[in-house]
Structures are given as C-alpha cells and as structure tokens.
Amino acid sequence: MSALLPPPAKHWWKQPLDRVEGTWIVIALTWCLIMFFMMPYWHVYGKQNLSNEAYRTTPEVYTKKTQEMVDKYTVRKETAQEIPVVHPPAGSDVYLIARLWQWWPILELEAGKTYRLHIMSMDWLHGFSLQPENINIEVHPGYEHLLKVTPTNAGTYSIICNEFCGINHHTMASKLYVTSPK
Ligand code: CUA
Numbered sequence: 001m002s003a004l005l006p007p008p009a010k011h012w013w014k015q016p017l018d019r020v021e022g023t024w025i026v027i028a029l030t031w032c033l034i035m036f037f038m039m040p041y042w043h044v045y046g047k048q049n050l051s052n053e054a055y056r057t058t059p060e061v062y063t064k065k066t067q068e069m070v071d072k073y074t075v076r077k078e079t080a081q082e083i084p085v086v087h088p089p090a091g092s093d094v095y096l097i098a099r100l101w102q103w104w105p106i107l108e109l110e111a112g113k114t115y116r117l118h119i120m121s122m123d124w125l126h127g128f129s130l131q132p133e134n135i136n137i138e139v140h141p142g143y144e145h146l147l148k149v150t151p152t153n154a155g156t157y158s159i160i161c162n163e164f165c166g167i168n169h170h171t172m173a174s175k176l177y178v179t180s181p182k
Contacts, residue, residue: 054143062120062144066095070105078106078175085177093118098126098139100166103159103174112181114150127163130176136162151178 009015017025074084084105088094090113097104099122109115119128121141128137128145137145161172 052137052145052147054140054145056142057120057144058142059120059122062095062118063097063122065118066097066105069093069095074105075108083174087179088115091115096120096128097122098128098161098172099123101161101168101172103161103172106175106177108177108179109149109151110181111151111154111178114148117147117149119145119147124165125163126161126165126172129160129162131158131160133157138163154178154180 069088070084070086073086073088075087076085077083078085081102083102085108086094086105087108090110093116094107094109095118096107097120107117119137119139120143121139124141126139128139129135137147139145155178157176157178159174159176161169163169165172
C-alpha cells in the first residue's frame with residue numbers, strides 16, 4: 001500500500017497493530033519516559049548543574065560595585081583593550097560584567113578558595129561559558145547572577161559567550177586565571 005493512495009478501508013485505524021510496530025511504540029514511549037524523568041533526577045543528582053541565585057539590579061549599581069573591586073585589586077592589564085586583571089582577596093565577592101562584546105575585568109582566583117561570583121549583563125542576553133569545565137550560565141540583563149565557586153585546579157580557563165549577541169559575538173571571549181595556593 002502506498003501513502004499516495006487513500007486508505008482502502010474507511011476505518012483504517014481499526015486494523016490490528018503489527019507486532020513490530022507495537023514493539024517500536026513501546027520502545028519509543030519507554031525511552032521518552034526515561035528521558036522525561038531524567039530531567040528532575042539530573043537536576044538533583046547531576047553534578048554539573050550549579051544552583052545559582054539572581055537578584056534584580058541596575059547596570060549603574062552593578063558597575064559601581066565592579067569598579068570598586070577593580071580599583072582596589074587590579075594587579076596588571078592585559079590585551080590590546082587594557083583589560084584589568086583583578087586578584088581579589090580569597091573568599092570575597094567577585095564581579096564580572098558581560099557587555100557588547102567583552103567580559104570585564106579578568107578575574108584571578110586562588111585554587112581551593114570559595115568565592116561568591118556575581119555576573120551581570122549591561123545590555124542584553126549573553127551566555128557565560130567556562131571552558132573546559134563546561135559551566136554554563138545564561139546572563140540576563142537586569143539581574144545580578146550569583147554563584148558560589150571553588151576553583152579546584154590552578155590554570156588558565158576560557159570564558160566564552162555562548163548566546164548569540166550580535167555581529168561580534170564570536171570575539172566575546174576572555175580568561176579566568178586560577179593560581180596555586182600559596
Ligand atoms: Cu555575548 Cu554572544
């Protein structure tokens with residue numbers, strides 16, 4: 001029978017189900033249910049999901065806090081854009097700005113110490129993606145995102161934007177330095 005022709009019997013769905021077809025329906029349905037229940041399961045037991053908090057704020061308020069940290073703890077400048085590299089005290093609140101098309105400043109953290117990392121977008125949606133750790137946060141404008149981070153290994157990590165944010169989205173990349181404990 002071809003799908004191009006109308007079904008010969010009017011009540012075609014009353015025909016008995018082929019065994020193979022039935023088996024596939026059962027397999028597909030079972031898999032759907034497994035995938036469905038994996039979502040809540042993974043949220044609780046999966047280790048890659050960060051529970052983050054978000055608070056409403058404005059770019060002005062947030063910029064002020066970031067600027068204060070930068071003024072106090074800048075250790076050097078990097079790249080052609082002279083982006084400050086900031087080494088704040090271990091365990092403190094650290095601030096990162098996402099904007100077209102830059103992460104500002106560059107943070108330098110110490111391994112084994114816990115920080116409160118704040119991230120906010122100054123304009124529109126960006127995506128914070130820390131590689132190769134694969135930590136991903138959607139950074140919405142109007143909200144200060146807050147997450148607790150404890151870098152475990154010293155090294156240089158990459159921060160890339162993984163939400164398309166315009167013509168220079170691909171250049172919106174930065175670094176995160178993690179230094180060995182002294
Ligand atoms: Cu910011 Cu893409």
